[in-house]
Amino acid sequence: MVTTFHYLLLGAALFTIGVIGVLTRRNIMIILMSIELMMNAVNINLIAFSNRLQQVTGQVFAIFVITVAAAEAAVGLGIVIAMFKNKETMNINEIDLMKW
Amino acid sequence: MNLATINIAAILPTLVLSVVGIVVMVAEPFVGEQKKSNLGWLAFAGTLAAMLSLVPMANNRGQWYSNLWIVDDYDVFLDFIFLLIAAITILTSMDFLRREELNHPEFYSLLLFATAGMLMMAASNELVMVFLGLEILSIATYVMAGFRRADLKSNESALKYFLLGSFSSAFFLYGIALIFGATGSTNLLAIADALRSSKIQISLVSLSAALILIALCFKVAVAPFHVWTPDVYEGAPTPVTGFMSVGPKAAGFAVLFRVFLTAFPSIEDRWGSAIWMVAALTMILGNVIAVVQPNIKRMLAYSSIAHAGYVAVAFAATSDRGVSAALFYLLAYSLMNLGAFAMVTIISRKEDKLVNVTDYAGLGSKRPGLAAVLSLFMLSLAGVPGTAGFAGKFFIFRAALESRLVWLAIIGVVTTVISFYYYLSVIVQMYMREPHDEFSDVRLCGSLKFALVISAAGTLYLGLLPTRVLDWTTTAALR
Numbered sequence: 271m272v273t274t275f276h277y278l279l280l281g282a283a284l285f286t287i288g289v290i291g292v293l294t295r296r297n298i299m300i301i302l303m304s305i306e307l308m309m310n311a312v313n314i315n316l317i318a319f320s321n322r323l324q325q326v327t328g329q330v331f332a333i334f335v336i337t338v339a340a341a342e343a344a345v346g347l348g349i350v351i352a353m354f355k356n357k358e359t360m361n362i363n364e365i366d367l368m369k370w
Numbered sequence: 371m372n373l374a375t376i377n378i379a380a381i382l383p384t385l386v387l388s389v390v391g392i393v394v395m396v397a398e399p400f401v402g403e404q405k406k407s408n409l410g411w412l413a414f415a416g417t418l419a420a421m422l423s424l425v426p427m428a429n430n431r432g433q434w435y436s437n438l439w440i441v442d443d444y445d446v447f448l449d450f451i452f453l454l455i456a457a458i459t460i461l462t463s464m465d466f467l468r469r470e471e472l473n474h475p476e477f478y479s480l481l482l483f484a485t486a487g488m489l490m491m492a493a494s495n496e497l498v499m500v501f502l503g504l505e506i507l508s509i510a511t512y513v514m515a516g517f518r519r520a521d522l523k524s525n526e527s528a529l530k531y532f533l534l535g536s537f538s539s540a541f542f543l544y545g546i547a548l549i550f551g552a553t554g555s556t557n558l559l560a561i562a563d564a565l566r567s568s569k570i571q572i573s574l575v576s577l578s579a580a581l582i583l584i585a586l587c588f589k590v591a592v593a594p595f596h597v598w599t600p601d602v603y604e605g606a607p608t609p610v611t612g613f614m615s616v617g618p619k620a621a622g623f624a625v626l627f628r629v630f631l632t633a634f635p636s637i638e639d640r641w642g643s644a645i646w647m648v649a650a651l652t653m654i655l656g657n658v659i660a661v662v663q664p665n666i667k668r669m670l671a672y673s674s675i676a677h678a679g680y681v682a683v684a685f686a687a688t689s690d691r692g693v694s695a696a697l698f699y700l701l702a703y704s705l706m707n708l709g710a711f712a713m714v715t716i717i718s719r720k721e722d723k724l725v726n727v728t729d730y731a732g733l734g735s736k737r738p739g740l741a742a743v744l745s746l747f748m749l750s751l752a753g754v755p756g757t758a759g760f761a762g763k764f765f766i767f768r769a770a771l772e773s774r775l776v777w778l779a780i781i782g783v784v785t786t787v788i789s790f791y792y793y794l795s796v797i798v799q800m801y802m803r804e805p806h807d808e809f810s811d812v813r814l815c816g817s818l819k820f821a822l823v824i825s826a827a828g829t830l831y832l833g834l835l836p837t838r839v840l841d842w843t844t845t846a847a848l849r
Contacts, residue, residue: 278551281547285540285544288540292533292537298529298533301533302533305533305536305537305540308537308540308543308544309539309540309543311544312540312543312544312546312547315544315547315548315551316547316550318551319547319550319551322551323551323554325554327498327550327555327556328547328550330498331498331546331550331556334498334501334502335501335543338501338502338505341505341509342505342509342536342539345509345512345513345532346512346532346533346536348513349512349513349516349525349528349529349532350529352516352519352525352528353516353522353525353526353528353529355519356520356521356522356525357522357525365526365529365530367522367523367526367605368523368526368527368600368601368604368605369601
């Protein structure tokens with residue numbers, strides 16, 4: 271029997287994978303994908319809670335999150351393309367003009 | 371289920387900003403190359419109209435749109451700060467965009483949308499609304515940070531801001547999801563009610579409060595979540611840096627106060643000490659690292675971290691006095707910091723030349739007027755009596771002492787003394803070093819003059835006659 275707890279576990283696992291991906295991977299595209307993974311982990315949580323509490327708020331919120339994530343991805347890809355035109359690299363370690 | 375009552379007046383400023391933003395964007399292709407700065411004036415008029423429409427908004431206090439939207443004194447005061455920030459930023463950027471050959475009026479649209487996002491954040495009574503406002507603000511600001519598309523530094527700044535911003539947004543969302551699961555609501559007042567009852571999983575609530583706190587600390591750039599700030603501020607176009615150092619910061623604090631003092635007061639014992647640590651660390655790190663920065667934009671970035679630390683002291687006080695002091699400080703800080711960045715915009719040349727502190731050598735003998743105004747902003751940022759910075763710091767430390775945060779007040783005073791070193795070094799450069807530049811191509815056009823006059827007058831007014839504004843913030847803090 272799949273309970274709410276299992277969904278929350280799945281959400282937590284995906285979120286952790288996303289966090290580890292952002293922190294350890296060096297390719298900008300993979301970092302972007304990891305951030306998307308974190309957002310979608312939150313969506314799983316929201317819908318699981320929504321189902322358990324029998325409230326529609328969580329589902330509506332999940333739709334908002336999807337919309338915002340799409341807008342964010344569009345802007346993010348635009349920034350990456352603008353940068354790629356000036357410096358052909360996808361490695362985050364090579365983007366180091368400014369350091370303290 | 372009944373539909374929400376529509377109340378246009380309650381959302382009028384946000385509406386005005388969004389409409390003007392769209393008009394500017396749509397009108398852009400139809401306007402000739404020479405007349406593009408007229409759209410900047412249109413955007414400026416939009417912020418003024420939004421400021422006027424605060425009056426009908428203030429007459430519609432209460433909760434609107436199924437309790438999503440709240441209008442109170444706190445909201446009105448913050449909206450006033452945000453619109454002032456937007457107006458001054460537009461005035462500063464008009465000449466800058468022309469000089470950098472970046473005269474794309476989308477810039478003004480983005481700025482207006484970002485401001486609309488900030489107004490939403492201040493007025494939201496619901497975590498979903500907070501999230502939407504935050505994202506409207508952030509997405510527009512990511513683009514503005516990378517507005518000098520051909521410049522690699524600007525690209526890098528936008529990329530760093532984007533990656534860390536969306537990373538922290540994900541934490542914020544996770545926190546909201548957990549609090550929704552624990553209390554069954556995303557409404558701040560409903561959360562507060564639910565937390566007062568006993569059958570709540572307190573560990574889940576604490577975890578979600580921690581996640582929300584971390585995400586907002588990223589947005590307002592307090593230590594230890596400040597690492598992105600100097601790089602992003604250095605690479606972004608100077609007027610945008612000015613905007614980012616005050617706008618998103620003020621909006622982030624607006625949300626921090628609203629969420630934690632409305633929804634989570636009953637678990638204050640769990641987050642109070644975290645704020646204490648954050649405030650102390652931020653003041654120390656920001657002020658100490660600013661001392662060794664040769665680039666003035668980077669120096670002001672660390673100084674903005676330090677100032678966030680002072681506002682965090684007011685937050686740690688968790689009293690009405692603290693909120694009132696923080697609101698006053700946000701207004702004072704916005705005026706003096708925008709003024710300082712307007713001066714940096716004036717002195718710097720195309721593609722971010724002349725942004726080192728040593729480039730200001732001899733400004734006092736060549737351009738005494740400009741040097742005097744910049745000195746005023748530096749003294750105010752340092753907190754010299756008679757300026758807005760002093761009044762703001764005084765109210766914050768008084769609130770801290772009243773809440774028995776003696777150590778935090780002591781750290782605040784000591785780090786303020788440290789901060790004198792790097793603010794005064796700019797003044798030393800201007801008046802006591804030989805000029806190696808004639809500053810002959812420093813042009814001061816009408817809009818920049820206007821921006822300087824507003825910020826300088828505001829800085830002096832808040833410093834010399836703070837009582838009237840303080841009365842306003844006191845009523846705003848009572849909520």
